[in-house]
Amino acid sequence: MPAPITDPAALQARLSPRPRRIGLDTEFIRERTYWPQLALVQISIETEDGLEVVLADPLAPGIAETLAPILADPAILKIMHSPSEDLVAFKHACNTVPAPLFDTQLAAALAGIGSGLGYQKLVEQLTGVTLAKGETRSDWLRRPLSAAQLEYAADDVRHLFELHDVLDHRLGELGRRDWLAEDATRTVTQADSDTPERWPHLAMRSAQFLDLDAQRRLLRLLRWRETHARQSDRPKSWILDNELAGTLARNPPIDLAGLQREFDSHPKAPRKLAATVWEVLNAPLDDEAEIPDASVAERRDRNRLRKLQAAVAARSAELGLPDGVLASRRWLEALLDHGRWPDALAGWRREALEPSLAPLLAES
DSSP, rough: OOOOOHHHEEEHHTTTTTOOOEEEEEEEEEOOSSSEEEEEEEEEEEETEEEEEEEETTTTTTTHHHHHHHOOOOOOEEESSSOOOHHHHHHHHHHSSOOOEEEEEHHHHTSSSSSSSOHHHHHHHOOOOOOOTTTTTOOSSSSSSOOHHHHHHHHHHHTHHHHHHHHHHHHHHTTHHHHHHHHHHHHHHHHHHHEEEEEEEGGGGGGGOHHHHHHHHHHHHHHHHHHHHHHOOHHHHOOOOOOHHHHHHHHHOSSSSHHHHEEEEOOOOGGGGGHHHHHHHHHHHHHHGGGGGGGTTTTHHHHHHHHHHHHHHHHHHTTTOTTTTSOHHHHHHHHHSSSSOOOOTTTHHHHHHHHHEEEEEHOO
């Protein structure tokens, strides 16, 4: 593989005229930052001579800006595999999210082939080609990239057109192209809006064992942590880890000195931010009176949940869908706990499930 393109004009020329579809993937690093650092962009295009793979270096000046209109062009279908983090990386680096999108992992699930299949496994299953996995943990920010890295990166887009053609045909036969389009649009919208979770405490298991006052304190800390992590571009756990946040919410110090003593007993505590954390811990949020009670999970009717799961399993079998595709346990828990259909179960999923689940939800 030739070295990645670093000249915006050269990249523009390679993508002109604009193709009707592209295979798209990225390599990024997210070990020391909040935002994924876009390190390489791989694009496959169809030419008169066959398939061509273009590698672009987003660290070079002007490359991200050149990519942006291609990614945003509604006339170009972007074929990607399990792209949620790639979309966030594009949003952060290029200020746009690729659309329209065809997600080959999701398409395989909706076609009944398998849920959560990795790219290498899906390529092998549908094309018979076995891909190397040797550069998975490479440092993609180093320059120059090695020949092995470039070949590995190129492989990630070489077979996307083949996957698309097979999967799109199967979805067409099943009448499920609209299902994929609906899910892909939701994926793009989520990446583009990039809105923090309103109630992050619900994702922490320890919150289930806190009273409401403690949950409110936890919510304050988690929202502040999210904002600070985004602004400083550092991992959330580097700002305040979950264990310490839960401890402070459960047993709040009586004063700043007490908080500092608590921090002294935790090696990873943000000591320099003690005064800020103290203010956050004691400053009520405007909407915290609306906080959903995480402890409802402890009181959840597990028998009803099992009935919902059984109904979903039966419906999935009827549709030939792998387990977890139609509705995950977490989505069913949200439906049961809050009495309303979560966004993840909107659209075609609700249409498929409501006749089976509505009677179970109506049981007293």
